[in-house]
Amino acid sequence: MLIVMKPSATEADVGRVADRVRSLGFTPHPIPGAERVAIGITGNKGPIDPVAFDDLPGIAETIRVSQPWKLVSREVKAEDTLVDLGDGVVLGGPRILVMAGPCSVESREQLFEAARAVKAAGATLLRGGAYKPRTSPYEFQGLAEEGLKLLAEAREATGLKVVTEVMDSETLPMVAEYADMLQIGARNMQNFSLLRKVAATGKAVLLKRGPSSTLKEWLMAAEYLLAGGNYRVALCERGIRTFETMTRNTLDLNAVPVLKQLTHLPVVVDPSHGIGLRAHVPAMARAGVAAGADALIVEVHPRPEKALSDGQQSLTPAEFGALMAQVRVIAGALGRPV
């Protein structure tokens, strides 16, 4: 259930409602809103009788939440969530953001070359992995803290915000220290222990969809983050696993309009992992924006043919520049700046 407070409700009114929720054995979740506060209730098995709150002042209305996901639902929060990354970089508003950079941080030279190129082309976030989840234990596993330091230096040099993956709780404090936004990778989407700890950092989170995750499971994974007190969450579609083998994954753009209807969280599209073929990344980036994505995340490498990971799907800086031009045209047609 959701309790929506009147705009005139005081902090004490909100506190009394929260106390009442607790006294019933449930958990109150005050939800930030532009004009008024709402309080989500979780922990109940069946519906709660709203009469239990009838005597409390400041309540505008009570809303039954019909889906298993609660705090991520548009039923509970109708307006779009804005994830503010500072310095005017806001994810979820009218402006379409572009996150770009190499799959893995490989060297200062590689990272800076990529960072300067994507900055020049109009990206606002720098992506790059310092810890890499690899199918094989014998493949390049990332530069670890050295990679994080290089990302921080590249941020200093370019003004780009940094989004990078966190793989486990041991390295979480270190990654959180360097990153502006923490990426939870597809393989960790249902690593619930990690979700809880990432929630506790309060850092902005980019939650990638698991390769065979249903939309419901994905929303429930995001629910772990919001239930942990962290509303600064964006969802990133990066391709699902199907029977098709000609593409690396099957970028599921159907997810974009469905999610925009179901949840207030921003939706990001990753055309690089999604289709996994350099030649086709621009077409899928255009399609992602046309479908309603709030941001793109794109792999760019100065020399893709020498990349230590994902070279076959990384764009050159020149290709990325051309993609940005196409993205601007589509976004412009929808009335959104890039």
Next chain:
Amino acid sequence: MLIVMKPSATEADVGRVADRVRSLGFTPHPIPGAERVAIGITGNKGPIDPVAFDDLPGIAETIRVSQPWKLVSREVKAEDTLVDLGDGVVLGGPRILVMAGPCSVESREQLFEAARAVKAAGATLLRGGAYKPRTSPYEFQGLAEEGLKLLAEAREATGLKVVTEVMDSETLPMVAEYADMLQIGARNMQNFSLLRKVAATGKAVLLKRGPSSTLKEWLMAAEYLLAGGNYRVALCERGIRTFETMTRNTLDLNAVPVLKQLTHLPVVVDPSHGIGLRAHVPAMARAGVAAGADALIVEVHPRPEKALSDGQQSLTPAEFGALMAQVRVIAGALGRPV
């Protein structure tokens, strides 16, 4: 193998090459081209030694075809195939076509209302099923010839071309008499007997992708049509089957750029079956155009809530008008008229 003739080659030159191919035990396929003729060769198990043609005049070059699909391949025919439906309606050129209409032809009133609405909004083809493949034998199976006659009347009344599904060889002659373009439905994509007979009609064909067809299998099904002498073929992506249940199918827009690279045939996108949810058809239509589709096929019904089939994914005429406005904006951004 493909033998490309010189622009100056005579009909006799082409005939001699075809004879030589036959004398080697293979099948020659003369392929129409704007400036010069090419001859595809099929029936060989391994590579053919080009030396076998060295003594024949008029040959510009011989090209080895590396894929299992031959006649549909861009290796064999680089320029886009234009499927000319008459009266200036050409599929595969710069103009993005829109095919629209009800899932099933239900009545004269319903069909004409839909036809006039989609014509007014800018569609150039009328879709509508007279023979319906239904999962259950107890569901509405279509009006049969009565439906075809209504489609022909609606064509007369509106000037729209007619695309409609053919389900079997028994009804093929009748459907071919009324239709401008024959649709082969998803469930029949690998009905090879039907493919061969449809090829023989010479009618334009809209070949839908089977729900679990790989891109390779789909191209091979189209190869049946071209090998049967019919080059007037378009491919229609209409959603694949995945684990996701929140959408009816998973519209696989990744197929669009991959196909545009592999084949010269036009690519059509069906957002209605693809996502199967009325509210989200416009987003997927926009995304399809942005991904590079040459045409859209959209279900429109005057009263979707009363439709005998697919009501939940059919747009009202008003919704279709709004969709057309969005499609024009995206197409315009790509420099393509609608």
Next chain:
Amino acid sequence: MLIVMKPSATEADVGRVADRVRSLGFTPHPIPGAERVAIGITGNKGPIDPVAFDDLPGIAETIRVSQPWKLVSREVKAEDTLVDLGDGVVLGGPRILVMAGPCSVESREQLFEAARAVKAAGATLLRGGAYKPRTSPYEFQGLAEEGLKLLAEAREATGLKVVTEVMDSETLPMVAEYADMLQIGARNMQNFSLLRKVAATGKAVLLKRGPSSTLKEWLMAAEYLLAGGNYRVALCERGIRTFETMTRNTLDLNAVPVLKQLTHLPVVVDPSHGIGLRAHVPAMARAGVAAGADALIVEVHPRPEKALSDGQQSLTPAEFGALMAQVRVIAGALGRPV
């Protein structure tokens, strides 16, 4: 709805019930039973009020059928359907049948060698394709009528019953003339025109599961056959399409117990197409029997390495003999003869 007649009901009683069903605008389906007749009703949109039959004699009870499939349901017919192929060969009873033979009929020598070997090892049906649905138009398409004649000769020589695929209505009369059991291939499972015509022949049918068919869709396809008056139907699991590429398909043995609960039709397992790897066919055959299959269908070729189709999954006669020994052991453990 299902109307179950008393054991004492007369033919006239049954006729009156059928007339009443028709007078209500629905279709009656008298269903064969060992002790009493039942009448399925289809064509209704919602539930039928049983009171409409209250005045008719001979009715034992009326049963509401809750599933979209009717005539194939165990709700409608509790006892197992026995498909009698003559000469004591009965599919669906205690005895586990084995159908075996080459993928394609290639020559008299090949077929007879295979037939004699599988007969000697204990098979009771000979499988072999005369019409082959092939992904590529350039692959071997079968010997057509010549193949059918060879199958009939092999039947004469060995006493094996013949099961072979029918691909279209044009060749149906000819195939039906030669075959004891008509196979509808996976790609044609939802070729509803073909299903209706095959039903009308009254021939026993082996309905293969489409590669991405849900169990519901498969049962509905079988419903087309029963609604067409043909109850001599068996369902054949042959592997579904998943993301796994190391096996040709994913043999879905989960289907076996689920189907045995939902329907009275016999269930057959095809380990050859299911896993597609010769070395592993015996393990999947054993597992199929252990899961409750009523029959197996296995590809056997005298020289798999020279087969014109499916050689990689065909057993040699010696391997088939070893498989039969294993199958007998598992079947024996379940108290079923082979």
Next chain:
Amino acid sequence: MLIVMKPSATEADVGRVADRVRSLGFTPHPIPGAERVAIGITGNKGPIDPVAFDDLPGIAETIRVSQPWKLVSREVKAEDTLVDLGDGVVLGGPRILVMAGPCSVESREQLFEAARAVKAAGATLLRGGAYKPRTSPYEFQGLAEEGLKLLAEAREATGLKVVTEVMDSETLPMVAEYADMLQIGARNMQNFSLLRKVAATGKAVLLKRGPSSTLKEWLMAAEYLLAGGNYRVALCERGIRTFETMTRNTLDLNAVPVLKQLTHLPVVVDPSHGIGLRAHVPAMARAGVAAGADALIVEVHPRPEKALSDGQQSLTPAEFGALMAQVRVIAGALGRPV
């Protein structure tokens, strides 16, 4: 590459080979064998020239490993791995083990009732979750350490070994203290940080297949464990995600014979999660054994209808007893004790 030592090779011989491997910049992995030692080499990008070891004594042969998985491969170790859990409980030998118990540990009464029942019926390991990965943050998350203590008490009371899931590195030391075998759940199959830490404990590991994991990815995940020095690993098939919705998952028994060929590790089948429907668990358990599984893991709850998780797929003790009887019959037919 794999270097196989002669049976007569001394420890010093082995040490010299390992030193040479390190001096080349690679990592040596001495692999236990009954009669002779082998040394796997990882860390190389391309093939290693065996000539580099020509001068060292005690080497029988060098073998090139063709697959991306190395230490788990039968190429590297031909004989079956036996995971010895103590007190004569050995996984991977002729005897088929049965692990059984509730999904979650809920109370002392529930656990002991289940444990005594499965022990009486012939199980040798007790399963039960103390930490539960749940799709929703609002569902029962397990009793944590209290659950582990109850498992240890039940082991004392019954002599059953304990297998239980470890979800993260924080609780790993505690879980490892109580468990005989650590289960890595399907959602954590590619949690590489956790894999590395579990490897370091040296505890026996039950590695469940991720719901959309290919066999290759699964073998590579196991490779993380072996590369971390832990060879006491078993693989557990528990159902993959497909389009079918009538069963919870699709138990992929094809995996069993394929894995038994590719790897020396024991293979376990989980029919409970695999099909997810109580009525059909016995059929899938029988089929799993017939396909060649080395063990089963089955959910049993004294009162499934009151279970806090997975009640719909848990067997009652009586049903489990009946299943054991069936399993013994199938195993016996294959010459394996239970």
